[in-house]
Amino acid sequence: MGRCPWKRRAGAFGCLLSRFHGIRYEYGIFFHHIREGIQVETPDNWLRYGNVWEIPRPERLYPVKFYGRVAQFVDEHQATRSEWIETEDVMAMAYDTPVPGYANSTANTLRLWAAKSTRDFDLDYFNHGDYVRAVEDKDKTETISKVLYPNDNVSAGKELRLRQEYFFVSATLQDILLRYQKAHDTFDLFPEKVAIQLNDTHPSLAVPELMRLFIDQHGLSWEKAWGLTTQTFAYTNHTVLPEALEHWPVSLLERVVPRVLQIIYDINQRFLGEVARHFPRNVERLGRMSLIEEGEEKRVRMAHVAIVGSHSVNGVSDLHTKILKEELFHDFFEMYPERFNSKTNGITQRRWLLLCNPRLSRLITGRLGEGWVTDLEQLKGLVPLAEDAAFRARWRQVKAANKRDLAAVILKTTGIEVRLDSIFDCQVKRMHEYKRQLLNVLHVIHLYNSIKAGNSIVPRTVVFAGKAAPGYFMAKLVIRLIHGVAERVNHDPDAGDLLKVILIPNYGVSLAEKIIPAADLSEQISIAGSEASGTGNMKFALNGALIIGTLDGANVEILEQVGEENIFIFGMTAEEVREGKRRGYQPRQYYEGVPELRKIIDMIGGGYFSAAQLGLFEPVVDSLLRAEDPYMVLADFASYVDCQKRAALAYLDPEGWSRKSILNVAHMGRFSSDRTVAEYAREIWGVNPAPVGPSPAPTDLRRV
């Protein structure tokens, strides 16, 4: 193979083949409409007209076992072994999508699994008396790859979801083992040849599944299998939100994947023995660290399975990693400090600048050359240009043209005309309480009240976009509130063209590519300690928007890069949040103590934005005023409003604003996913870069 960008372990073992695995869902994330303020979901049947990019691999077919029971038997060496029998098998079939590198000779593979009924391959089927029933059964097994669960940062906890996770993990591991065995007689080199990165806990059943395959299918001893397994896996955590942490009921695993559950128990028994040796006479610690959570309903803590089964555990920003070490996984950090490391997320400049913002790309390339496209640190060359008035004028022209394009999209999707010289103030991301779209809404109402009181404001267009999980009541209510505020504000002659509130439906990558290049201000206002990294923050800054944000996730590192004069930071720090919660949050204090805030909340609760249904937003008010509000929206309100004033004032100075904007772009080099991937490769997978050739001539392109 002559086209491999990475070599594992200092080049001694040849090339690295990088492969992403997942499920080939028939229905991906839903389509999103807004009808009279209400989010309506419709299925996105993306395969309807076929998919020319994928290559079906009907020969890459693996059986995945479900249900049944475990039988014990004694093998020819008098050892007791387990067999998972009377299972209902589902076949996993591979579909490959090539992922070409940028102007080089490399193509990696995205391999997605589709569920196929075993009946298709079962000769028995032809003798089946009830033909129609047999075909019906076939449909049922194929539901596994039918639809993606649409939750964001919430664990679904459904049997079908569990079956999806196990299906994809088992098929992937069988595939990896088969490929390895084609070239090797023993598994001794397995961890040197194979590195598996667990992208969150969703694939963490891979740990017991690889153990099962090694022991039950390949006859390895427990000790041998465990050594290979833990050297192969590494785990990336993506969230600290408690509702997002997967913990499957033991009773469910027992029914759906009984042999896998047995292995989890075996791992736990040995692991707790190790904990007890490390920390003698500490029963409470054993309970905290156990893979099994005791209680009325026993559950498996999937994050613990992933940590125990991996040689590396990482967070996705420095702050997030610190929280993993000091809070969420503190017990594990004390036991395995060397396992923990940080890998700050990144974004690809090929999509999030070169492709989505051709005007800015041309301007930058005209001055710096095109090296930044594969080496984002080269954007540092823009630093001196921030002092060049002619360059700043060109920079503003680019932003103005992008804003014109977005204004046309806004007019087309919402019928509303916006001022091109207004601040394009954008909060586009999934709808979730921790991201605090509500805080932004409170500020919008504050601006509106200010106008109504006869004050002038710096003109603003506040753009919201984002899908709420279909079952997430409060997130959907916030969408209705944004719509209600928009209806009031956009049609009030007093507000005129000073303030517009825009809610664009069906947020996804295609819409993000239109909004981000046109943004002036990027809202990154999650409660500190809750956003693991964020990547929207990076995309906006790379396109010359200034961030208004909390010291959360990667915002902290963006601040370090761009400098405090080029970013608008407000609100509590993660430590202040923790301390505030310990002392007891008292939202009523803010409600009663800040007349301006009280007025806003009373307007929301009193039906000012829901004339047809006066009490509609009472649950919003309740959520803001309860002492248990984990998002502490009111505590950051005053600081946020103050910071927004600073931002608006800064916008009145176009030269100063352009300088800040240029310096943001100039300092985004660290946030390229090229840097992130290189760190994973070097520090976790033990692979070094190898030279890649230029793009092959078209005739050289072979099937990948």
Ligand SMILES: *Cc1c(COP(=O)(O)O)cnc(C)c1O
């Ligand atoms: C980047 C991106 C996100 C993540 O945005 P955050 O602001 O980091 O939550 C979500 N959705 C889409 C479509 C994106 O492009």
